[in-house]
Amino acid sequence: MSARKHIYWIYWLLITVGIAVYLTMQLLGEDKTVYLPGKTSHGHYQIEMACAACHSDPLGGGEVLQEACMNCHGSELEVADDSHPKSKFTNPRNADRVAKLDARKCVTCHTEHKEEITLAMGVTQPDDVCFKCHQDVAENRPSHEGLEFPTCATAGCHNFHDNRALYEDFLSKHLGEPDVHAMAEVVPLSSVEVYQTISSYPIEQFPIKPLKSNEADQPISVRKDPKIVQDWMDTAHSQSGVNCSACHEQKTEGLDEPVWVDKPSHKVCSTCHTDQTKGFLSGKHGMRLEQNLTPMTPGKARLDMKRTAHGDELSCVSCHSSHRFNTKDAAVEACLSCHDDQHSNSYKDSKHFNLWHKEIRGQAAENTGVSCATCHMPRKEVKHDGMKIIIAEHNQNDNLRPNEKMLRSVCMQCHGLGFSIDALADRELVEKNFSEKPDVHIESLDMVKKRLGLKKDVDGM
Ligand code: HEC
Ligand code: HEC
Ligand code: HEC
Ligand code: HEC
Ligand code: HEC
Ligand code: HEC
Ligand code: HEC
Ligand code: HEC
Ligand code: HEC
Ligand code: HEC
Structure with a gap:
C-alpha cells in the first residue's frame, strides 16, 4: 500500500x-x-424531541406506535364516540373495506415526519379519502347525488372521528332554532364548597376558612413583600384557607422540615387543582412539560406570537399572575399578551367582546360575556367521588379541531344549531373572530328537514 x-x-x-x-x-x-427523517406535524412538533413518547421501543414496529397513539388519544376518541373505531374494521363484514385502506391502524392516515403529504389535523391521506369506502353513498341517499368527496368532511357535514353534533338524530332535534337564544349565558363555575368533597384535597392541613393577614405563615427568612400579602389577602386563596406554605413549602427527601421554594411549579397547584393541571398538560400550552421537556415559549411557536413575549415560559402563572390568580384577566388580556394572529387580534371588534366588556364592568350579568376562554376553555362537568363539579377545561386543544367540537361545548348554550354550524363553516368569519353574521350556509339541516318530511308522507300513506 x-x-x-x-x-x-x-x-x-x-x-x-x-x-x-x-x-x-x-x-x-x-x-x-x-x-428526524422530516419535519414533524403541527400537532406533535413541540414534543418531537421526546422520541420515546411514540417510538417507545426502537425495534417494535406498528403495534408499539399504535399503543402510543392510543395512550395519548384513546380516551379523547372514546369520549367523542368515534364513528370509525378499530372494532368496526376488525368486524369481518367490513373486510373488503380494510383491504382498500387499513383503517385499523392510526398511521395509515396519520403518519409522521412527512410534511409534503400532511394536511390539517395531521392527516396524511388525500382529502377525498372517504371515497375509498363510501363511493356508493348516493345509492341510498339521493340528497348526496353529485356531491364531491373532498366536501364530505368540510365544516358542518361529517367528520371521520367526532360526529356528535352532526348525527341526523341530533340535527333533527334542533331544527328551527333561533339564531340567538333568549337566555344567552354559560353555566357558572362551582363554588369553593365543592373542594371539601374532593377526597385528595389536603383539608386537614388547610381547612377551608378565611385567613387574616397576620396568619400568613411565611418563614422569617423570606422577604416580607407587603404587595404579595395584600394580593393574597384580596383573593380566593386567603379566603379559602390556602396559606403561603400550601404553595411554597415542599418536602425534600432526607430533611425533616419542608423547604421554602421561591417559584413553585404547576406540580404544586396540581395537589388541589388536579383536573385543571391535567388539562393544561394535555394541550399545546403544557404538552412539553408533560414530557419533561423545557416549558413551551412563544419564541418556539409556529403560530404568530407577540415579540415581547418570546421568552416567556408557559406555566399556570402565564395566565394567572401570582398572587392574585385572577380569572378575568386570564380570559382575554393574558391570551393577547402572547397570541398575535389575525383571529386573536380581531376579537376586540366582535359583539362577543362587547358582551364580555359589559360583564367585567358589572353592566351585564355574570356568565353572559364571551371571552377567548369561553370558546377555548369552556366550562365542563367532572365527577369526584360521585359529586358533579363545574370547572374550566384547561386544554385549549380539546375542542379546537375539527371546530364542530365547539358546537355542543360552547355555541349551543347561546345560539341555535343551524346558525352555529354556518358560522363555524365560514373560514373568513373565523379569521375575523365572528365579528359579522355568517356568509355561508350548510345544507345538512335542510336535508334532514326534507328527509323527515318525506318519511311523514310515506308513514301517512
Ligand atoms: C408524536 C409521535 C412521534 C414522535 C415524538 C417521534 N416520531 Fe418518529 N415516527 C412517528 C410515526 C407515526 C412514524 C411513521 C411510522 C409509519 O408510518 O409506519 C414515524 C417514523 C419515524 C422514522 C421513519 C421510520 C420508517 O419506517 O420510515 C424515523 C427514522 C423516526 N420516526 C425517527 C424519530 C426520531 C429520531 C424522533 C425523535 C427526535 C421521533 N421519530 C419522534 C411518530 C413519532
Ligand atoms: C405523548 C402523547 C402523544 C402521543 C404518543 C401521540 N400524540 Fe398525537 N397529540 C398529542 C398532543 C399533546 C397533541 C396536541 C394537542 C391536540 O391537538 O390535542 C397531539 C396532536 C395530534 C393530532 C392533531 C390534532 C389537531 O387538532 O391538529 C393528531 C391527528 C394526532 N395527535 C394523532 C396521533 C397519532 C396517530 C399518534 C400515534 C402515531 C399520536 N398522535 C401519538 C399527544 C400525543
Ligand atoms: C381512515 C383514516 C383515519 C384513521 C385510520 C385514523 N384517523 Fe384520525 N383523522 C382522520 C381524519 C380524516 C381526520 C380529520 C378530522 C375528521 O374528519 O374527523 C382525523 C383527525 C384526528 C384527530 C384530530 C381531531 C379529533 O377529532 O380529535 C386526532 C386526535 C386523530 N385523528 C387521532 C387518530 C388516532 C389516535 C387514530 C388511531 C386510533 C386515528 N386517528 C385513525 C382520519 C383517520
Ligand atoms: C376504511 C374505510 C372507511 C373510510 C376511509 C371512511 N369510512 Fe365512513 N364508515 C366506514 C364503515 C365500515 C362504516 C359503518 C357503516 C357502514 O357500513 O356503512 C362507516 C360509517 C360512516 C358514517 C355513518 C355514521 C356512523 O357512525 O355509523 C359516516 C357519517 C361516515 N362513515 C363518514 C365518513 C367520512 C366523512 C369519511 C372520510 C373523512 C369516511 N367515512 C371514511 C368505513 C370507512
Ligand atoms: C396559590 C399558590 C401560592 C400562594 C398561596 C402563595 N404563593 Fe407566593 N408564589 C406562587 C408562585 C406560583 C410564585 C412564582 C411566580 C413566578 O414564577 O413568577 C410565587 C412567588 C413568590 C415569591 C418570590 C417571587 C417574587 O415575586 O418575589 C415570594 C417571596 C412569595 N411568592 C411569597 C409568598 C407569600 C409571603 C405568600 C403568603 C402570603 C405566598 N407567596 C402565597 C404561588 C403562591
Ligand atoms: C391547598 C390547595 C390549593 C393549592 C396548593 C392551590 N390552590 Fe388555587 N385554589 C384553592 C381553593 C380552595 C380555591 C378557591 C376556589 C373557589 O373560590 O372557587 C382556589 C382558587 C384558585 C383560582 C380561582 C381564583 C378566583 O378568583 O376564582 C385559581 C386561578 C387558582 N386557584 C390557581 C392556583 C394555582 C395557579 C396554583 C399553584 C401555583 C394554586 N391555585 C394552588 C386551593 C389551592
Ligand atoms: C391559557 C391561560 C391559562 C393557563 C395557562 C391556566 N389557566 Fe387556569 N384559568 C384560566 C381562565 C381563563 C380561567 C377562567 C375560566 C372561566 O371563567 O370559565 C381559569 C380558571 C381557573 C380556576 C378556577 C376555575 C376552575 O376550573 O375551578 C382554577 C382553579 C385554575 N384556573 C387553575 C389553574 C392551574 C392550576 C393552572 C396550571 C396547571 C392554570 N389554571 C393554568 C386560564 C388559564
Ligand atoms: C405565555 C404565552 C401564552 C399565553 C398567555 C396564552 N397562550 Fe395560547 N399558546 C401559546 C403558545 C406558545 C402556543 C403554541 C403555538 C404553536 O405551537 O405554534 C399556544 C397555543 C394555543 C392554542 C392552540 C393552537 C393550535 O393551533 O393548536 C390555542 C387555541 C391557544 N393557545 C389559546 C389561548 C387562549 C384562549 C389563551 C388565554 C386564555 C392563551 N392561549 C394564552 C402561548 C400563550
Ligand atoms: C366565539 C368563539 C371564539 C372566540 C371568542 C375566540 N376564538 Fe379562537 N378560535 C375559535 C375557532 C372556532 C377557531 C378555529 C379552529 C379551526 O377551525 O381551526 C379558533 C382558533 C384559534 C387559534 C388557533 C389558530 C390556528 O391557526 O391554529 C388560536 C391561537 C385562538 N383561536 C386564540 C384565540 C384568542 C387569543 C381569542 C381571544 C382574543 C380567541 N381565540 C377568541 C373560536 C373562538
Ligand atoms: C354566552 C353566550 C354566547 C356564546 C357561548 C356564543 N355566543 Fe355568539 N353571540 C352571542 C350573542 C348574545 C350575540 C348577539 C350580540 C348582539 O347582537 O349584540 C352573538 C353574536 C354572534 C355572531 C354574530 C355577530 C354579528 O356581528 O352579528 C356570530 C357569528 C356568533 N355569535 C357566533 C358564535 C359562535 C360560532 C359561537 C361558538 C363558537 C358563539 N357565537 C358562542 C352570545 C354567545
Missing part, C-alpha cells in the same frame, strides 16, 4: 469515528433532531 492510500484510510477512520461520536452525543443529549 502506498503512503498516499494510508493517509486516505486515516482520514476515513477519523471522519467515521467523528460522526459516530457526534451522533452518540446527540442521542444521549436532548437534541435528537439529526435523526
Whole structure:
C-alpha cells in the first residue's frame, strides 16, 4: 500500500469515528433532531424531541406506535364516540373495506415526519379519502347525488372521528332554532364548597376558612413583600384557607422540615387543582412539560406570537399572575399578551367582546360575556367521588379541531344549531373572530328537514 492510500484510510477512520461520536452525543443529549427523517406535524412538533413518547421501543414496529397513539388519544376518541373505531374494521363484514385502506391502524392516515403529504389535523391521506369506502353513498341517499368527496368532511357535514353534533338524530332535534337564544349565558363555575368533597384535597392541613393577614405563615427568612400579602389577602386563596406554605413549602427527601421554594411549579397547584393541571398538560400550552421537556415559549411557536413575549415560559402563572390568580384577566388580556394572529387580534371588534366588556364592568350579568376562554376553555362537568363539579377545561386543544367540537361545548348554550354550524363553516368569519353574521350556509339541516318530511308522507300513506 502506498503512503498516499494510508493517509486516505486515516482520514476515513477519523471522519467515521467523528460522526459516530457526534451522533452518540446527540442521542444521549436532548437534541435528537439529526435523526428526524422530516419535519414533524403541527400537532406533535413541540414534543418531537421526546422520541420515546411514540417510538417507545426502537425495534417494535406498528403495534408499539399504535399503543402510543392510543395512550395519548384513546380516551379523547372514546369520549367523542368515534364513528370509525378499530372494532368496526376488525368486524369481518367490513373486510373488503380494510383491504382498500387499513383503517385499523392510526398511521395509515396519520403518519409522521412527512410534511409534503400532511394536511390539517395531521392527516396524511388525500382529502377525498372517504371515497375509498363510501363511493356508493348516493345509492341510498339521493340528497348526496353529485356531491364531491373532498366536501364530505368540510365544516358542518361529517367528520371521520367526532360526529356528535352532526348525527341526523341530533340535527333533527334542533331544527328551527333561533339564531340567538333568549337566555344567552354559560353555566357558572362551582363554588369553593365543592373542594371539601374532593377526597385528595389536603383539608386537614388547610381547612377551608378565611385567613387574616397576620396568619400568613411565611418563614422569617423570606422577604416580607407587603404587595404579595395584600394580593393574597384580596383573593380566593386567603379566603379559602390556602396559606403561603400550601404553595411554597415542599418536602425534600432526607430533611425533616419542608423547604421554602421561591417559584413553585404547576406540580404544586396540581395537589388541589388536579383536573385543571391535567388539562393544561394535555394541550399545546403544557404538552412539553408533560414530557419533561423545557416549558413551551412563544419564541418556539409556529403560530404568530407577540415579540415581547418570546421568552416567556408557559406555566399556570402565564395566565394567572401570582398572587392574585385572577380569572378575568386570564380570559382575554393574558391570551393577547402572547397570541398575535389575525383571529386573536380581531376579537376586540366582535359583539362577543362587547358582551364580555359589559360583564367585567358589572353592566351585564355574570356568565353572559364571551371571552377567548369561553370558546377555548369552556366550562365542563367532572365527577369526584360521585359529586358533579363545574370547572374550566384547561386544554385549549380539546375542542379546537375539527371546530364542530365547539358546537355542543360552547355555541349551543347561546345560539341555535343551524346558525352555529354556518358560522363555524365560514373560514373568513373565523379569521375575523365572528365579528359579522355568517356568509355561508350548510345544507345538512335542510336535508334532514326534507328527509323527515318525506318519511311523514310515506308513514301517512
Ligand atoms: C408524536 C409521535 C412521534 C414522535 C415524538 C417521534 N416520531 Fe418518529 N415516527 C412517528 C410515526 C407515526 C412514524 C411513521 C411510522 C409509519 O408510518 O409506519 C414515524 C417514523 C419515524 C422514522 C421513519 C421510520 C420508517 O419506517 O420510515 C424515523 C427514522 C423516526 N420516526 C425517527 C424519530 C426520531 C429520531 C424522533 C425523535 C427526535 C421521533 N421519530 C419522534 C411518530 C413519532
Ligand atoms: C405523548 C402523547 C402523544 C402521543 C404518543 C401521540 N400524540 Fe398525537 N397529540 C398529542 C398532543 C399533546 C397533541 C396536541 C394537542 C391536540 O391537538 O390535542 C397531539 C396532536 C395530534 C393530532 C392533531 C390534532 C389537531 O387538532 O391538529 C393528531 C391527528 C394526532 N395527535 C394523532 C396521533 C397519532 C396517530 C399518534 C400515534 C402515531 C399520536 N398522535 C401519538 C399527544 C400525543
Ligand atoms: C381512515 C383514516 C383515519 C384513521 C385510520 C385514523 N384517523 Fe384520525 N383523522 C382522520 C381524519 C380524516 C381526520 C380529520 C378530522 C375528521 O374528519 O374527523 C382525523 C383527525 C384526528 C384527530 C384530530 C381531531 C379529533 O377529532 O380529535 C386526532 C386526535 C386523530 N385523528 C387521532 C387518530 C388516532 C389516535 C387514530 C388511531 C386510533 C386515528 N386517528 C385513525 C382520519 C383517520
Ligand atoms: C376504511 C374505510 C372507511 C373510510 C376511509 C371512511 N369510512 Fe365512513 N364508515 C366506514 C364503515 C365500515 C362504516 C359503518 C357503516 C357502514 O357500513 O356503512 C362507516 C360509517 C360512516 C358514517 C355513518 C355514521 C356512523 O357512525 O355509523 C359516516 C357519517 C361516515 N362513515 C363518514 C365518513 C367520512 C366523512 C369519511 C372520510 C373523512 C369516511 N367515512 C371514511 C368505513 C370507512
Ligand atoms: C396559590 C399558590 C401560592 C400562594 C398561596 C402563595 N404563593 Fe407566593 N408564589 C406562587 C408562585 C406560583 C410564585 C412564582 C411566580 C413566578 O414564577 O413568577 C410565587 C412567588 C413568590 C415569591 C418570590 C417571587 C417574587 O415575586 O418575589 C415570594 C417571596 C412569595 N411568592 C411569597 C409568598 C407569600 C409571603 C405568600 C403568603 C402570603 C405566598 N407567596 C402565597 C404561588 C403562591
Ligand atoms: C391547598 C390547595 C390549593 C393549592 C396548593 C392551590 N390552590 Fe388555587 N385554589 C384553592 C381553593 C380552595 C380555591 C378557591 C376556589 C373557589 O373560590 O372557587 C382556589 C382558587 C384558585 C383560582 C380561582 C381564583 C378566583 O378568583 O376564582 C385559581 C386561578 C387558582 N386557584 C390557581 C392556583 C394555582 C395557579 C396554583 C399553584 C401555583 C394554586 N391555585 C394552588 C386551593 C389551592
Ligand atoms: C391559557 C391561560 C391559562 C393557563 C395557562 C391556566 N389557566 Fe387556569 N384559568 C384560566 C381562565 C381563563 C380561567 C377562567 C375560566 C372561566 O371563567 O370559565 C381559569 C380558571 C381557573 C380556576 C378556577 C376555575 C376552575 O376550573 O375551578 C382554577 C382553579 C385554575 N384556573 C387553575 C389553574 C392551574 C392550576 C393552572 C396550571 C396547571 C392554570 N389554571 C393554568 C386560564 C388559564
Ligand atoms: C405565555 C404565552 C401564552 C399565553 C398567555 C396564552 N397562550 Fe395560547 N399558546 C401559546 C403558545 C406558545 C402556543 C403554541 C403555538 C404553536 O405551537 O405554534 C399556544 C397555543 C394555543 C392554542 C392552540 C393552537 C393550535 O393551533 O393548536 C390555542 C387555541 C391557544 N393557545 C389559546 C389561548 C387562549 C384562549 C389563551 C388565554 C386564555 C392563551 N392561549 C394564552 C402561548 C400563550
Ligand atoms: C366565539 C368563539 C371564539 C372566540 C371568542 C375566540 N376564538 Fe379562537 N378560535 C375559535 C375557532 C372556532 C377557531 C378555529 C379552529 C379551526 O377551525 O381551526 C379558533 C382558533 C384559534 C387559534 C388557533 C389558530 C390556528 O391557526 O391554529 C388560536 C391561537 C385562538 N383561536 C386564540 C384565540 C384568542 C387569543 C381569542 C381571544 C382574543 C380567541 N381565540 C377568541 C373560536 C373562538
Ligand atoms: C354566552 C353566550 C354566547 C356564546 C357561548 C356564543 N355566543 Fe355568539 N353571540 C352571542 C350573542 C348574545 C350575540 C348577539 C350580540 C348582539 O347582537 O349584540 C352573538 C353574536 C354572534 C355572531 C354574530 C355577530 C354579528 O356581528 O352579528 C356570530 C357569528 C356568533 N355569535 C357566533 C358564535 C359562535 C360560532 C359561537 C361558538 C363558537 C358563539 N357565537 C358562542 C352570545 C354567545
